[in-house]
Amino acid sequence: MKITTSMWLWAAFLVMLVGGVHADTPANCTFDDVRGDWIIYETERTGHANIDCDNMGPIVHKKTVKLMYPNVAVDEFGNHGTWTMIYNQGFEIKVSGRDLTIRNWACYRAQKKESVAPKNYTLQHTLQEHALYKYNEAFIQSINGAQNNWVADVYPEYELMTMMDHLRRAGGRASKVVSGAIATPANIITRLRSARMPATWDWRNVSGISYVSSVRNQASCGSCYAFASMGGLEAGVRILTNNTQQPIFSPQDIVGCSHLSQGCDGGFPFLIAGRYAQDVGVVLEECSPYEGKDDVCRTNPNCVRHYTANYRYVGGYFGGCNEEEMKIALVRGGPLVVGLEVYDDFLHYRGGIYHHTGLNDKFNPLELTNHAVLLVGYGADEETGEKFWIVKNSWGENWGEDGYFKIRRSTDECAIESMAVEVVPIP
Ligand SMILES: *[C@@H]1O[C@H](CO)[C@@H](O)[C@H](O)[C@H]1NC(C)=O
Ligand SMILES: *[C@@H]1O[C@H](CO)[C@@H](O)[C@H](O)[C@H]1NC(C)=O
Numbered sequence: 001m002k003i004t005t006s007m008w009l010w011a012a013f014l015v016m017l018v019g020g021v022h023a024d025t026p027a028n029c030t031f032d033d034v035r036g037d038w039i040i041y042e043t044e045r046t047g048h049a050n051i052d053c054d055n056m057g058p059i060v061h062k063k064t065v066k067l068m069y070p071n072v073a074v075d076e077f078g079n080h081g082t083w084t085m086i087y088n089q090g091f092e093i094k095v096s097g098r099d100l101t102i103r104n105w106a107c108y109r110a111q112k113k114e115s116v117a118p119k120n121y122t123l124q125h126t127l128q129e130h131a132l133y134k135y136n137e138a139f140i141q142s143i144n145g146a147q148n149n150w151v152a153d154v155y156p157e158y159e160l161m162t163m164m165d166h167l168r169r170a171g172g173r174a175s176k177v178v179s180g181a182i183a184t185p186a187n188i189i190t191r192l193r194s195a196r197m198p199a200t201w202d203w204r205n206v207s208g209i210s211y212v213s214s215v216r217n218q219a220s221c222g223s224c225y226a227f228a229s230m231g232g233l234e235a236g237v238r239i240l241t242n243n244t245q246q247p248i249f250s251p252q253d254i255v256g257c258s259h260l261s262q263g264c265d266g267g268f269p270f271l272i273a274g275r276y277a278q279d280v281g282v283v284l285e286e287c288s289p290y291e292g293k294d295d296v297c298r299t300n301p302n303c304v305r306h307y308t309a310n311y312r313y314v315g316g317y318f319g320g321c322n323e324e325e326m327k328i329a330l331v332r333g334g335p336l337v338v339g340l341e342v343y344d345d346f347l348h349y350r351g352g353i354y355h356h357t358g359l360n361d362k363f364n365p366l367e368l369t370n371h372a373v374l375l376v377g378y379g380a381d382e383e384t385g386e387k388f389w390i391v392k393n394s395w396g397e398n399w400g401e402d403g404y405f406k407i408r409r410s411t412d413e414c415a416i417e418s419m420a421v422e423v424v425p426i427p
């Protein structure tokens with residue numbers, strides 16, 4: 001991490017990607033690395049949303065901003081605003097507001113005032129990437145023997161996929177950086193508000209009506225973040241228009257064209273459903289049908305773009321998330337884009353309320369990854385009372401419970417309560 005040298009802010013006074021999303025090794029910054037005083041250098045504000053900040057123009061503005069706990073940002077004139085980490089990849093600052101009707105972009109470089117000792121980090125490369133996945137019947141039996149909450153099953157098609165295919169499908173190697181996020185306990189006001197939410201909720205059946213688009217299949221491309229993000233925007237439009245508009249947005253435009261993700265190697269929903277959809281906009285599926293490849297951008301340039309009006313981490317900033325905030329945001333606003341840690345046992349989920357069995361250690365063929373999915377509801381088991389979330393996956397309708405899964409709620413199972421994103425599309 002080169003926190004003392006240059007970094008990019010991409011788009012109007014907002015996103016900063018430490019290390020850059022194009023870097024081969026992910027950046028890894030902590031809250032304490034980023035908190036403090038920053039000097040921000042800005043180029044002329046005349047750029048297009050797809051501005052190339054690898055080749056920055058001359059610096060014309062300079063400003064300073066102080067980033068404080070937990071999410072307070074103050075500029076040199078004393079204007080107060082907010083900021084958030086974007087996982088450990090960068091941060092976003094909103095200070096003197098931003099007029100969405102002025103759609104000009106600039107490049108930024110930022111420098112932290114006090115220097116920070118450079119950190120070293122390494123990536124593991126232990127996976128036999130090209131080997132075909134092999135079933136381990138004993139693994140599936142041991143999952144089903146060890147607990148009664150959920151059922152593991154054989155998916156014969158898995159043996160046609162390589163280890164790398166599985167790794168991509170479960171989030172992609174680059175997405176590993178998402179691990180380690182933790183949920184924050186709710187304060188008393190949030191707990192009171194949350195207690196007033198319905199006991200159960202399902203956006204697939206609100207008084208008999210569904211506001212959720214169909215389950216899709218990302219295939220062997222680490223595009224879960226794009227599918228989850230598009231799914232969130234699709235549901236948002238349906239809710240805001242009482243189902244009179246039911247667009248299907250294009251994940252291919254994201255993996256092939258977005259500068260804010262790593263294509264089939266992963267990406268962050270906050271940057272796609274939020275930043276990209278606000279600055280560049282998303283397109284309908286027919287403008288760039290899904291191919292599951294990220295080598296070229298083939299989006300029809302004549303297509304209309306659809307935008308996000310607003311987006312944020314549930315709880316207001318990265319690290320502010322918890323079950324209660326998620327329930328409120330889900331019921332009030334619509335489905336949430338969430339991340340979860342994918343362990344081997346999850347691949348074999350067939351039904352029930354998932355929790356990580358911890359049994360993978362002996363059998364573990366895969367690396368831990370982070371997968372983005374769409375949270376659509378919650379409830380509790382009628383017999384056992386076990387609380388769960390209802391989540392839409394992007395592994396086709398034949399996986400899990402018609403493409404969905406249930407997972408333990410209120411225990412931050414697999415970090416699912418640690419970094420939910422809410423988005424408000426413009427229909
Ligand atoms: C990082 O690695 C370099 C070169 O291997 C070493 O000199 C330095 O002490 C390391 N720094 C830390 C913080 O471990
Ligand atoms: C990031 O850094 C933290 C603390 O410095 C460390 O615990 C964590 O394992 C690192 N994550 C990655 C993906 O390198």
Ligand SMILES: *[C@@H]1O[C@H](CO)[C@@H](O)[C@H](O)[C@H]1NC(C)=O
Pocket residue numbers: 205207208
């Ligand atoms: C929707 O929910 C209602 C009430 O819980 C239930 O009676 C109905 O069968 C559900 N509809 C579908 C399509 O699942």
Ligand SMILES: *[C@@H]1O[C@H](CO)[C@@H](O)[C@H](O)[C@H]1NC(C)=O
Pocket residue numbers: 242
């Ligand atoms: C929403 O759509 C439903 C079903 O088409 C209709 O019955 C209802 O009146 C609509 N609500 C509003 C507020 O337009």
